[in-house]
Amino acid sequence: MTYKYQLIFLGDINNNACNTIKVRFFDKIHSIGLRDNMFEIIYNETFERKYSNKQPSFVFYFGNLNHSEKDIDILKVLLDNGDAILPIYFGDNFEAEVPKIIHVMNGRQYIADHIEKYINYAFESMRLLRENRKLFISYRRTDSSAVANQLFDAFVRNNYDVFLDTYSINPAKNFQEELHHRMTDCDVLIQLYTNDFKNSKWCNEEIISANQKQIGVVEIIWPDCTPDIHNLLCEPIQLTQKMFMNEDFHNGSCCITEECIENIVNAVESVRARNLAARQDNLVGEFVEEARKQGRQLIQEYRYLVETLKDDIIRLFIPAIGIPQSYDCFDSLRFRKLLDNEKIELFLIYDDLRIRKKWVEHLEWLNESLEVKTIKKKDFELWLKNN
Template sequence: MEILFISPNLTMKEPGKGNVFLNACIKEIENYLFDIPVIRNLNHASSVMSKLDKDVLIIIFNDNLDKYPDEIVKLIDVAKEKKIDIWPVAINKDIRDPIDNIGIKQSYDVFEQLRCRNLNDEYLETIGIVFARKAISKVLPNFYSDNSLLFISHRRLDGEEIAAKFCDQLSIQARNNKSFRDVTNVEVGEVAQKVIDSSLSESDVLIFIHTEKSAESDWIQKELIYAVLNSIPIIWIRVDKANEEKLRIKPSDNPHIECKSEDFYDQNKLIKIIDSVLQKSFELIMLSSTSVYDRINTFEELCESSNLELIEENKRYLIYNLVSPRKGYIYPQRNINQYIQYFGRRCKEEDFTKIIKFLEDKKLNEHQLYDSAILLSDKVKVRKINENIVEDNYDDFYSTWQEYINGKAFSNDGEIIISGAFPNCDEIYKQSLYDAVNIFAKEILKNGFTLTFGSHPTFKNIIFEIGKKFRPRDYKNAINMFISKFFEKYYDISTLKMNATVTEIDVIDGNNDDERKLKSLTEMREKMISRTNVKALICLGGVIRNGDTKQGIDEEIKIARANNIPVFIVGSVGGRSSQLAAEYRKKGNWSDINKESVILNEELAINLDYRSLANKVISAIGNKK
């Protein structure tokens, strides 16, 4: 489906405000879609008519013209005949009625959108961006829905009032969205935690309102862990510079939004906070959603290598037909026949209704011609919708088919080291590193390897939780953490040892603290990497340091190669690993760090499909046993 704008120059007497709105809208949409057409002259309108098809969304600007141009009227008539969606936009409150031949349609009311935010016409661009999200949800229905559920994670002791203010204003500025807050959304007599857990599992975004007492809450920690492990985007709002060092789980390197308590009682400031949250939520959802293509590609690779047939049934709604021979039976039998639908967001009730309607056409005389339909996203645990439809997550679906085709994964007795840190970039895009660490850690553990890393304040607790989830019987042995005693005042060794096998490395003396720190980190890296059981070093991100400052990843690569340990550099997460990957690409000297193909190393440098990359790297390491 594509979007077709009719320029306000053709339908408005004074199109200035309309053009400001239009330009902001197109700029936002073009972050996610290509070549947004705009009819800018009447000749263009005439030429478009014959090419119109149902898979178009037309957006037109209202005005109180005595007579609209004939070409525009005719274009609208053709669109109505072909049952094409038409969205009228009212820039001012006195032009809410659309062009007559459109009929009775509700216009997008820009004046009302400004009013509910207490904004004036200087903020037309803001509303253009809001409208763009609505249009994107129409064109990319499996990526984004404008009726998202936002889960508000807060501490009642010092955050209840500001959370209430936040939710009240959110309900005004984003009427289609819903928010969950335990005080108002748990009914009397209900089991509170059960309702909270259910709502969290169905949420599109978690809004973490970080007040000073938040760090003391076990429930908030559990909510953050659940969100990270289940790929629910997190918006981190830090209030009154609350101490982030006390947080056991940090949602990112730095907060997305910084504000003061009094900002929640100032209408104008609160409006800006809400708009910022909505924009960042949209960006994170879309950033996460676009990985759906990577998921499809990964499964296509499995199908191609295993003689499974994967047929695209509906491009817009990402529906595929999977056909596979059945195994384990000596007599002839029909193939497995499944329908798969991919989502970059959480599935909604209307999605179930639509897939049921789609499946009605896959019957012959009331007999269904398929085994089942699977709705896939990365945010759910398996659940049955009805006798034939199941909602599942990508990982489990892929693993189920991989195991069906290849048998159970073999056990590995080696260690794989993950190295890296957050890169220098916008907080939104640091999510890529979080995703990559999450995925590589899961795949390493699922394939029987031991995951080894040098203690990192942001990642360690998430890695511990991944270990408990994917290796519940031996998670302490499955995770190997090295830490320098230089930092011993910042950690509790007994707590660490409850979650992993921990190796403390003694401090190396130096002339000052900086020298002792650098020497101690070098010693820790030497001890961690220079061991015969280490099978590979995977480098992700890393801070880019200026001047002659020692780069941690560089030192680790040097130690690994001195011990003949292969190194794999993931460039697309940004930071120092992206610089190194670019250097190796330019020189073409991948063989200096591993013996794998140029194709694999090039993929690691630029590809965002971390699951596919993790599987390929682990396969390469496993084959060297």
């Protein structure tokens, strides 16, 4: 099955705003080197047939005074699945244009000059911006270094931030610790599965670590290699001799064809879409479920969870997939300005599995100094009980 990013249009879609946003969205997709076939466009009439709760989604809901309760059943499904919804209204009364079940959401009044902002909300939610599209390439230099470099260049052209040890690790760093740490921050792991590589301890460790973190694994299998049982946990791509330049695959300088590279890029995009949804659902879903157990209600907006407390205090919980950075804490402060509310409390939620201990300690130290606090996944239950 090919996994795609789902762009969903609901409400009053027969207006210029809907069409303009869709056209401008794909203009931006093309400008950063992505392809149309990575996305599934879904409307109310195709929702039941095309929608999957296992793929990353973003929803534009367009308001209308005469159709304010349109597509309620679909909205209930999307809200239950924790999908991000951006309500857009056109008049002066937000609540008069959109269904009651999304009144709690932070809608946007349509302004033609703000279309780029609306599109960026979708990009941020799907993690399609450059700094968020991260890839890890693992290989043995003795027999696949040239192919690793080919893939590095190809994925950089496709708007990925690529981790390759030749380029990415400072010589002064602890190599194995740094590899685990960097892999935690990636969306997809590519393994160049050669005979030398498959016999290494690191090969199996990577797959175990990636599956613990729900990171997608794509194995590029050399023609003379036979997949092992652990390959069942990966997306395999079996290479043939004809996929190599001059049909030579027996040395580190061998290269694969451009057609083969393009097929690998497409496969990685599919795996990324699937696993991004799984990681987001796991992190957000576990936090929401723990809150429900304790009788608390959270609403999912386009990039965060919202909890409303007494005295008009609002808490925003922002999921950080991968490794939270100090900049993420700083960047989160913009939500306070965006929502024009000084009573907003901000939190980053994240999974600390396989993140370096010193980095977790750094984040805990930042908790004492910054307005934005971090909450580890393993602490969700305790934090919600005490706060």
